[in-house]
Amino acid sequence: MFSEIALRYDLLNRLLSAGVDRSWRVAAVKAALEQxxxxxxxxxxGTGDMALLLKRLAPQAEVVGADFAPPMLELARQKxxxxxxxxxxxxxxxxxxxxxxxxFEAITIAFGFRNFAxxxxxxxxxxxxxxxxxRLCILEFPPPPQGGLGALYRFYFTRVLPWVGGLVSGNPAAYRYLPASVECFPTPPTLAGMMNQAGFQTRYRLFTGGIAALHIGQKLEAP
Ligand SMILES: C[S@@+](CC[C@H](N)C(=O)[O-])C[C@H]1O[C@@H](n2cnc3c(N)ncnc32)[C@H](O)[C@@H]1O
Known part of the structure; x- marks a missing residue:
């Protein structure tokens, strides 16, 4: 699915988030670089936006990008x-x-963790x-908050986004998958609990009324 939407992926990201994703990404990258x-x-x-930002802000660091969809990686290499x-x-x-x-001394994952099987x-x-x-920094879309902004966002996410995404990418199923996977994703406290279980001391912060969440996990094991 990700290989099929690779060509239109960047365009749709900017279009569907009205550019707001940029500030979330910058916050995640800054958290990753703090140490x-x-x-x-x-x-x-994916197409490498986080890796490019990391390398630009920390040119002395060795930055590696990894993904399982070759067409995404090819676009990342070109960029x-x-x-x-x-x-x-x-x-x-x-x-x-x-x-x-x-x-690795830091790992970032933006809008990818949700898709892991x-x-x-x-x-x-x-x-x-x-x-x-x-430090592990996971940027994700948690399930939309209830009421108020959450209701508006849910309408956008379940009605407008799949329609525009399907039209532009030519793959409507991929953009129906997005809201469905977000609804099923663990809430921020649940994900923090899972990260704790795995050994990371974890905190999180919410962005834009809870539309996005950044989980920061620290591996505490002695060197
Ligand atoms: C929504 S895109 C996010 C891409 C990029 N991080 C960004 O912020 O734009 C999700 C990416 O996760 C990748 N992905 C999903 N499951 C994966 C897995 N098990 N291993 C590696 N990559 C995976 C997909 O190929 C896709 O490129």
């Missing part, structure tokens, strides 16, 4: 080349990462490849 990590993974990197940024983009499944134990397995892999003291 000056030297090795950073952007997992489920990095255009900007003159050196970022390896590698094909990888989040449930079985091809990286050594304790390798097994959250517990993904968190175990993330914990394995994270260096002690390292």
């Amino acid at each position: 000056n990590p030297r090795r950073i993974l952007d997992l489920a990197t 990095a080349q255009k900007l003159g940024l050196e970022i390896p983009f590698v094909e990888a499944d989040a449930l079985n990462l091809p990286f050594p134990d304790r390798h 097994d959250y517990t397995q993904a968190l175990a892999e993330l914990y394995r490849v994270m260096a002690p003291g390292g």
Whole structure:
């Protein structure tokens, strides 16, 4: 599905979020860079926006982008080349990462975690490849809040977005999947609990009336 929508993915991101996603991404990247990590993974990197931002703000760090959809990775490589940024983009499944134990000092995942088939397995892999003291930043769409802004957002998300997304991408199913997967996603406290279970000391903050959430997990294991 992600391979099929790759070509129109960036356009639709900007269009459907009216550019608001940019400020959420910047907040996630700044949280990831707070401890000056030297090795950073952007997992489920898609067309690479988070990896590009990480490399621009931390040019001295080694930034790797990983995703399991080759057409997404190809677009990410083209964008990095255009900007003159050196970022390896590698094909990888989040449930079985091809990286050594304790390798990365920060890991970001923007709007990718929700799609993983097994959250517990993904968190175990993330914990394995994270260096002690390292930081995991997960940016996601939690289920929309009830009432008020939540009701308006739910209408937009379930009616307007699938229609526009389907029309522009030519793949209506992909943009029906988006609201359906968001409704099924764990609430912010539940996800924080799952991250704690995996070994990350976790806090979170909500953006734009609870439309997006940033979970920050710290691996506390001694070096
Ligand atoms: C909604 S896109 C987000 C892309 C990018 N992070 C962004 O912020 O625009 C979700 C991405 O997750 C990737 N993905 C989903 N499941 C994955 C898995 N098990 N392993 C690696 N990548 C995965 C998809 O291929 C897709 O590129």
